[in-house]
Amino acid sequence: AEQTVLLEVDGIKDKDLYQNVRIYLSQLSNDDADSSERYQQLVQETVDKALRAKGYYNTQYRFELTPRTSSNKDLLTLYVQLDQPVKLDEREIKITGQAEQDDDFKRLLAKEVPPMGTVLNHETYDNFKSSIEKLSQTNGYFDGQWLYHRLEVHPKEYLADWRLGYDSGKRYRYGKIGFKGNQIREEYLTNILRIKSGDYYYLNDLSILSNDFSSSSWFSSVLVEPSVKQPSKEVDLDILLIPKKKNDIEVGIGYATDVGPRLQFNWKKPWINGRGHSLELNSYLSKPKQRVEFGYKM
Numbered sequence: 001a002e003q004t005v006l007l008e009v010d011g012i013k014d015k016d017l018y019q020n021v022r023i024y025l026s027q028l029s030n031d032d033a034d035s036s037e038r039y040q041q042l043v044q045e046t047v048d049k050a051l052r053a054k055g056y057y058n059t060q061y062r063f064e065l066t067p068r069t070s071s072n073k074d075l076l077t078l079y080v081q082l083d084q085p086v087k088l089d090e091r092e093i094k095i096t097g098q099a100e101q102d103d104d105f106k107r108l109l110a111k112e113v114p115p116m117g118t119v120l121n122h123e124t125y126d127n128f129k130s131s132i133e134k135l136s137q138t139n140g141y142f143d144g145q146w147l148y149h150r151l152e153v154h155p156k157e158y159l160a161d162w163r164l165g166y167d168s169g170k171r172y173r174y175g176k177i178g179f180k181g182n183q184i185r186e187e188y189l190t191n192i193l194r195i196k197s198g199d200y201y202y203l204n205d206l207s208i209l210s211n212d213f214s215s216s217s218w219f220s221s222v223l224v225e226p227s228v229k230q231p232s233k234e235v236d237l238d239i240l241l242i243p244k245k246k247n248d249i250e251v252g253i254g255y256a257t258d259v260g261p262r263l264q265f266n267w268k269k270p271w272i273n274g275r276g277h278s279l280e281l282n283s284y285l286s287k288p289k290q291r292v293e294f295g296y297k298m
Contacts, residue, residue: 003033005065006073007043011080017054024050035065035076043078051082055120057155058083086120086153090161099141099168108135113162120160125151132166140201140235142228143169172201175234182241184218189241192216201235213241220244 007025012018024046032039044061051059060081067074091113099105112128114121129149136144147165154160174197179189192212195205206224213222221242226235 003030004073005033005035005039005076007033008075008077009047009080010077011082017051017056020054021047021050033076035074040076040078047078047080051080053122055085055087055160056082057086057153058158084158086155086158086160088114088116088118088120088162089159090163091116092161092163094147094165095168096147096165097141097144097168098171099136099139099144099166102139102168102171104135104139105132105168108132120153122151125162128162129164132164136166136168138203140172140203141168141170142172142230143233145169170233172228172233172235173197174199174201175229175232175236177237178239180238180240181243183243184241189213189239206237209237209239213239218244 009018009021009025012021025043028042028046032042040063044063047061048059051057060083062079062081064077064079065074066077093109093113095105095109108131112124112131114124129146133144136142145167147167148163149165150161150163152161152163174195177193177195177197179186182189194208194212206226210222210224213219219241221240223240223242225238225240227238228235
C-alpha cells in the first residue's frame with residue numbers, strides 16, 4: 001500500500017511527552033498511512049500506549065481529515081485532549097533474604113523509589129526492577145528471585161501502586177582461589193590479592209584483581225574466571241596469568257645536529273625467578289655523552 005496521508009498530532013504541549021509519542025509512532029510503517037478507520041485505530045492505540053507509559057490514562061481522541069490540493073497526500077490530524085495524570089500512591093516494596101540488611105539495597109531503595117504523588121512513569125518502574133536484579137548479581141545474591149511484582153493502575157482514581165517482593169536468598173562468598181599459567185611463586189601472587197576465601201563476593205573485586213596483577217609487570221594478560229557453586233553458596237576463582245616474554249629489548253638510532261649520531265638501548269627482563277625479581281638496563285650513547293642505568297628490582 002502507498003502512503004496517502006500525512007499524520008499530525010495536536011494538543012500535547014509537554015515536549016518530553018510529545019517526543020515519547022513520536023517515538024512510538026515511528027514504529028508504524030508509513031505504507032499503512034491512509035485515511036481508513038483501521039489506520040486511525042492503530043494510530044490511536046499507539047499514541048495511547050505512549051501516553052500511558054508517562055502516566056496519562058484518561059485521554060480523549062478525535063481525528064480530522066483535511067484534503068489538500070497542493071499535495072498528493074491529505075492531512076490526518078489527531079487531536080488529543082489530556083486528562084490529569086495518574087500519580088503514585090502506595091509503594092509496597094519488601095526485600096527478604098540476606099539483602100534485607102545490605103546497605104547497598106537500602107541506598108538503592110532510598111534513591112530510586114519515587115515519593116508519593118509523583119506522576120506515574122512505567123520506565124521508572126521497569127528501571128527499578130532492573131536495578132534490583134543488577135545489584136543482586138553485583139553483590140553475589142545468585143539465588144535471588146521475584147516473589148511478585150505488580151504495577152497496579154487505577155485510572156478512575158488517578159492513582160497507581162507499586163507492589164514488589166524480592167527474595168535475595170543468601171549472599172555467596174569466595175571459595176577456592178587458584179592460579180594457572182604462572183611462573184611466579186604462589187605465595188608472592190597471594191600477597192597481591194585483596195580478597196581471600198570466605199569474603200563476600202563483589203563483582204567489582206574481579207576488575208580490581210585483574211588490574212592489580214596486570215600492573216605487576218610480570219604478566220602480558222590476566223583473565224579471571226569465576227565459577228558459581230550453588231550447593232555451597234560459593235564462587236571459585238581461577239586466575240589465568242599469561243607471563244610476559246623473558247626479554248624485552250628496544251633499540252633506537254638517531255642523529256641530532258648538536259650531538260651527532262646517537263644510540264639508545266633498553267633491555268628489560270620482567271621476571272628472573274619465581275620470586276618475581278626483575279632486571280632493567282638503559283643505555284644512551286653519543287659522542288659528547290654516555291649514560292648507563294642499571295636496575296634490579298626485588
